[in-house]
Amino acid sequence: MTTAPDRLLRRLEWKLGRRLDGRLQGSYRTVWHGAGLDFTDLRAYTPEDDVRHIDWNVTARLDEPFVRQYTEDREMTAWMVIDRSASMRFGAGKESTASDLAVAIARLISQGGNRVGAILFDNQSHKVIPPRAGRDQVLRIAREATREVTKKSDKTTDLAGMLRLAAATTAQRRSLVFVMSDFIGDPGWDRPLAQLTHRHEVVVIRVVDPAELELPDLGLILVEDAETGEQLLVDTSDPLLRARLTEQVGAREDELAAGMRRAGVDAHRITTDQDMTATLVDMVRRSGRRRR
DSSP, rough: OHHHHHHHHOOOOOOOHEEEEESSOOSEEEEEEOOOOOEEEEEEETTTTGGGGGGGHHHHHHHHHHHEEEEEEOOOEEEEEEOOOOGGGGGTTTTHHHHHHHHHHHHHTTTTTOOEEEEESSSEEEEEEEEEHHHHHHHHHHHHHHHHHOOOOSSSHHHHEEEEHHHHHHTTTTOEEEEEEEOOSSSOOHHHHHHHHHHHHEEEEEEEEEHHSSOOOEEEEEOTTTTTTOOEEEEEOOHHHHHHHHHHHHHHHHHHHHHHHHHHOOEEEEETSSOOOHHHHHHHHHHHHHHO
């Protein structure tokens, strides 16, 4: 018996905003127009158009040349780029949120016979799962994405390295690339993200724990930097400390937003306490608005 989220997932369809590579097969419908089977619209003829697409009946009625537009069915390749660094294991489960969302998106994309691959990255190692179609591939991505990372690193996340790896791995064909990270790490990631966006359609999903945005009042606690392991005793009730942290959070949010703008990406920000189904539905709706 299928659950309500499963039934909803089967009705969703991700809308592309740009042309991607693919073969003339599969049931995924692209947003670009070509010489396919399904007629979609008419538009005025331009010198670059193929004269074989001219609709002569409409042209005769309007005394102006018009061409037919068709929608082509194509197979698509999607990649899940998942940050599995130490900072993603902070708090209420950023890593599990990213993994669950990646698996849900993989299921959504693979419904039309499309291929899905994954890149799992941390400072110590990375794993590339080549794109394939089918339920077994989604299960493999789920299994690898939820596998526990045992090694720890004393360095901040090399986000630029993760994005360069994604660009090198996906270089063979234009694809739909989902990047899932908290974007806590070394600066300088905006340029490789822009290079990735230049070739592919990139969807950035920034995963955030609510405690990173507003420090809870817990009194005197020992906090640890998830990236470097550095520990510090702080009084979370101190109003000066809370004000300073609020200011730093605002500055960091502004810096991240500026980096996304430089990369030409409109990032989705999701928090670990959000409903996963509602989050996915909202992302799909935004993909449709971007397409229009």
